[in-house]
Amino acid sequence: METNREGGTRKFKHLMGAGMSSMKEKGRFLGIDFDDPTCWDKSLQEYKKYLDEYEKLINS
Numbered sequence: 001m002e003t004n005r006e007g008g009t010r011k012f013k014h015l016m017g018a019g020m021s022s023m024k025e026k027g028r029f030l031g032i033d034f035d036d037p038t039c040w041d042k043s044l045q046e047y048k049k050y051l052d053e054y055e056k057l058i059n060s
Helices: 005-017 023-030 037-058
Strands: none
Touching: 005 023
């Protein structure tokens, strides 16, 4: 997955122009395999970080 600004901009423009193409197609373009269960585990772990931070903020 490209992390530089130019590559990111190119990918963003491609995704915006993709219209109603499937999420699998969009994910594949970004290097994400939505059929891989570990993809979802990683996503949930990342989301949990935000929830933990939110809990810290509201409990302080």
